[in-house]
Amino acid sequence: MQATVRPVLLLLLFAVISACSTAPKPGSAGKWVGHKEAGQASYYADRFQNRKTASGELYKAGRKTAAHRTLPFGSQVKVTNVRNGKSVVVRINDRGPFVRGRVIDLSRSAFASIGDVSAGLLNVRIEVIR
Template structure:
């Protein structure tokens, strides 16, 4: 059986596009359950209100959402402020932060429920929930 170069090229393009697709909003978080990290959390600036996130959803400062570099969209994460012990559960719907030392970027609402936004950054522990 002989396959044309056009057919091989088309199959290669499809394979590449499939590999570049993002995880679905209700991605399987089972393999991530219990995953923990420690580092700094920041929060979204007001200028991002109503802008599209990497998942395609609009950023809303009043919702409990967050950005993480690798966790699947839709993953629920408990974020705990290590200084005061307060925690909040957020849903991952964006990518980032891309600043060394920062592990999660919280919505303003999520950040203010565990820390003071005047601080800008807080030290946190995160744990992926089932």
């Protein structure tokens, strides 16, 4: 009996974990327009250049892209540095950041367009615009 219980429990555990997923459902991108968050932004280290992102495309430091934990890939997000008011629009193509307090990981060029990369972190507001 124990041999049949273990696979059933594993299947049940997998079903529960899958149901708790926060990944957006296909076709839900329009529902995110207007979504706002505030927190810290970081940027990708140089070692990630040309590595695959969660969407499958390669990370390029010169492109205006970003990682967010839940927004659909392809979402356009306006990121504003709250200290100087500068903004940049990025496209979500990766997942992360997975550090408390951080709401978005920006490509190096996106981060540099709104703040000094030597700072490492910026306080930002983000808004999904498309």
